[in-house]
Amino acid sequence: MPDISANLAGIKSPNPFWLASAPPTNSGYQVMKAFDAGWGGAVWKTLGVPTINTSSRYAAVNYRSNRMVGFNNIELITDRPLADNLREIEEVKKYFPDHAVVASLMVESRAEWHQIVKDAENAGADGLELNFGCPHGMCERGMGSAVGQEPDVLKTIVGWVKEVATKPVIVKLTPNISDITVPAVAAAEGHADAISLINTIQSLVGVDLNSFVPYPIVDGKSTNGGYCGPAVKPIALNMVKNCAQHNGVNIPISGIGGIENWRDAVEHMLLGASNVQVCTAAMHYGFGIVREMIPGLENYMREKGFQKLDDLIGKALPNVKTWENLNLKYNVKAHINADKCIGCQLCYTACDDGAHQAIALPTNDSRIPEIIEDNCVGCNLCSLVCPVEECITMVRKDDGQQHETWKEYMANGKAPTSFNDDRAGGKGHWVPEPAAALKK
Amino acid sequence: MPEYKTPTSQKDIDHAFEQLKPYMNPTMAYYESSRCLFCYDAPCVQACPTNIDIPLFIRQINTDNIAGAAKTIYDSNYFGNICGKVCPTEVLCEGACVFNHQNVKPIEIGRLQSFATNTIIEKNKKLYKLAENNGKKIAVIGAGPAGISCACELRLLGYNVNIYEAKEHSSGLALYGCAPYKVTNEDVMQEMDYLQNQFGFNVKYNSRIDTEEKLKELENKYDAIFLGIGLGNTRSLNIAGGNLNNCIGATEYIEQIKLNPINVKIGKKIIVIGGGNTAMDAASESARLGANKVTLAYRRSKEEMGAYDFEYELAKAVGVKGMFNVSPVAILGNEEVEGVHFIKTKTENGKVVNITGSDFKLECNTVILATGQSKKTDLLSKINNLKFDKKGKILVDENTLQTSNPKYFAGGDAMNGGAEVVNAAAEGKKAARGIHSFLI
Ligand SMILES: Cc1cc2nc3c(=O)[nH]c(=O)nc-3n(C[C@H](O)[C@H](O)[C@H](O)COP(=O)(O)OP(=O)(O)OC[C@H]3O[C@@H](n4cnc5c(N)ncnc54)[C@H](O)[C@@H]3O)c2cc1C
Ligand SMILES: Cc1cc2nc3c(=O)[nH]c(=O)nc-3n(C[C@H](O)[C@H](O)[C@H](O)COP(=O)(O)O)c2cc1C
Ligand code: SF4
Ligand code: SF4
Ligand code: SF4
Secondary structure, three states, X not given: OOEOOEEEOOEEEOOOEEEOOOHHHOOHHHHHHHHHHOOOEEEEEEEOOOOOOOOOOEEEEEEOOEEEEEEEEOOOOOOOOHHHHHHHHHHHHHHOOOOEEXXXXXXXXXXXHHHHHHHHHHHOOOEEEEEOOOOOOHHHHOOOHHHHOOHHHHHHHHHHXXXXXXXXXXEEOOOOOOOOHHHHHHHHHOOOOEEEEOOOEEEOOOEOOOOOOEOOOEOOEOOOEEEEOHHHHHHHHHHHHHHHHOOOOXXXXXXXXXXXXXXXXXXXXXXXXXXXXXXHHHHHHOHHHHHHHHHHHHHHXXXXXXXXXXXXXXXXXXXXXXXXXXXXXXXXXXXXXXXOOOOOOHHHHHHHHHOOOOEEOOOOOOOOOEEOOOOOOOOOHHXXXXXXXXXXXXXXXXXXXXXXXXXXXXXXXXXXOOOOOOOOOOOOOOOOOHHHHHOO | OOOOOOXXXXXXXXXXXXXOOOOOOHHHHHHHHHHOOOOOOOHHHHHOOOOOXXXXXXXXXXXXXXXXXXXXXXXHOOOHHHHHHHOOOOOOHHHHOHHHHHOOOOOOHHHHHHHHHHHHHHOOOOOOOOOOOOOOEEEEEOOOHHHHHHHHHHHHOOOEEEEEOOOOOOOOHHHHOOOOOOOOHHHHHHHHHHHXXXXXOEEEXXXXXXXXXXXXXXXXXXXXXXEOOOOOOEOOOOOEXXXXXXXXXXXXXXXXXXXXXXXXXXXXXXXXXXXXXXHHHHHHHHHHOOOOEEEEEEOOOHHHOOOOHHHHHHHHHOOOEEEXXXXXXXXXXXXXXXXXXXXXXXXXXXXXXXXXXXXXEEEOOEXXXXXXXXXXXXXXXXXXXXXXXXXXXXXXXXXXXXXXXXXEEEOOHHHHOOOOHHHHHHHHHHHHHHHHHHHO
């Protein structure tokens, strides 16, 4: 049986699945219920000077019949008094000494930071997470993402915390920044023990077409919220990877963003996360989803022969390069499996309208399109739109002997440098005459 | 197997004729419409005799543009709701849906079509603006699917249209023939009212055109005449006993059921003679109205039946038994039917031959003849120069549906020999276009 116990900068948990600081960790009742269901850790709903929340706080992006593929909130930090939260943290730790309880914190002055760090540690928190990520409301008051966007301020506050903290300190980063590694490096330089990312992305998820008010609506008005849920996973993965690959960020990462099953969690870990945190999926389906995540992860590790999480953490990192280091000699072309094709012809219209006119309609009545190999640039589009699993595959056509990157092209004078350069990649690539579009 | 008793209340009737394709609610329609792939040159469209732009109307449902969806449907087919319910979709649009090739349930096109159109009918939403009156007058004979469709299209183009209908209601066999578990009379009448309100054609009920004088009068008064007269009564079998009480033609029997199901006298033991869809309907409806024993007797093999497989399955599901390779020799009885004298048959070189000495008798108290409808050659032969084939089908130009007498156009069962509502709807519309190009 593989060992799935996790260790994030010294914070240990029976498995890598933590609840992120959010409504599911608002109370001792919820955290206990989650641990009982199987979650390995929980980052408590951010503590600080309690706030007052609006009524109507969430909105979602539904995609066709799927609800909440993206989720948006305008909720702030905890609205419960600190003493109540601390008492409940203490009680949870009594029942679950081996589970990770991390206190998420957000205050303003150095004195407040000192006080709340001590209070949280006294209550039994296994670690501290500094919320520099909230992109709505709190940032208007100079906290949350307002800190995460100012590396110097971030570093200063981490310093204040480290003055008194005895437990590991995690800095939670906001993705609302052009280069995530800048605040990540600042956190490391301030001697944070780990970083966690991503917090939510500033967003408006939609507008009511009748009242002209974006969602969620608070008495006829709205405000930007923070975006999360399955839709943000790709953004999170990229940011996790950027931090994991950066030399200046040599501290562990807790991956957050769009995780709802074991596969999402493994992806975060393959790109460098030591553990993962989940919010939206728990809000959508409840704590029971962890019952799928644990055996899913174990089964994957068994199949791949991984003994412990360290065997897989960061395993995909060597395979993420800059574009200029990709092999331009690699050449794939689409191939249609006629036995599987159902004749929807989406590949035809996608390629003809959205790509390279490399798919022809059949001349017989089979409805099975044909790839025009000379025109196929190997972009994958058809294989992505095809509704049948494994029907369009991308088949390698080069002999695998040659390897030449853009960088090497540049060095060897093979890269185009002027507007009408003969070395243009698409030079001579057949495109129909413009007026052919109007022939019916 | 469901047991049906003799109905004594409307509740029993509703149970016996529970709708096979009940209306979807908006959530169902949203989910189902989400599944459609939006195929290129979609095969479902090609399979629909009216070529409704199915992927478009499904996408419009999915974006909550129900009026737009209904308009897309009505633009091609004025019998949008009725067709959604009575079309043999298994062999038309849904049978062509690409999902069939994946053994995935095809999109429920018919139900989506009815959802969109019925929603708009209930709101009595006007979708069309008629062209200015062009001063020309057209007579339509027969207010069935062909005649009504022709009238709608003509009104749209600016013609004055008077429909002469022999019966009390419009919609022809949609009302008097189509199985009551496919469509309710209310549904049919509502769509007729909706079309009448929208297009403002006149229907003169109880106005059979059956004499040369009446035809002459129409010819003098109108610029063109459309023949949408459908088919005639059930053809008689030239065997002994055909005139006994309780030996009845299927279409006449079904008409009674449709108009007044509670008061139709249904025999306990019924033999239905025939192998087409009308035979299946007559058998199914009998079983649903409490007949204990319903036997379908067909002179060829099961595989050679003209009825669609799913229609036979429907009949079997309510207890109807099939008996194949049997031919009626005589209907037995004094005044009332008491049984049928059959002989077994076999097929030799495509011809049915009786097996000598294989005679047998089967007891029953009702015989329903579903041996096809006659053609209205009586009326047709009163029209100057009007050509029809040996089977009585009116001959037309395939593009304009103009007959050999240039003033007359024809469509629907009278022209195609007997098909579906959707064919009649397509042809009525096409003939209107033919009339338009003839007169303008
Ligand atoms: C029992 C039965 C079940 C059926 N079930 C289905 C089904 O489930 N799905 C499906 O798609 N199709 C079904 N059909 C077929 C479908 O109903 C017909 O194909 C369609 O109605 C043909 O339309 P039409 O306008 O050509 O003729 P009809 O519907 O027959 O309409 C002709 C109209 O003309 C009138 N008329 C006739 N002669 C004259 C005259 N001389 N003067 C004035 N008026 C006249 C008639 O009263 C009638 O109203 C069924 C048919 C039958 C018999
Ligand atoms: C394959 C691809 C190539 C793109 N190339 C460009 C580009 O050359 N210039 C540009 O301004 N945006 C480019 N974009 C971004 C799009 O214009 C657009 O801003 C983005 O995809 C978001 O819109 P969407 O959610 O509708 O896709 C590209 C997008 C895609 C998918
Ligand atoms: S998208 Fe796939 S299934 Fe559809 S026509 Fe192309 S190859 Fe066939
Ligand atoms: S009219 Fe009939 S065949 Fe055509 S799409 Fe609608 S249900 Fe299908
Ligand atoms: S064939 Fe099926 S999936 Fe394709 S457009 Fe038609 S209904 Fe949609």
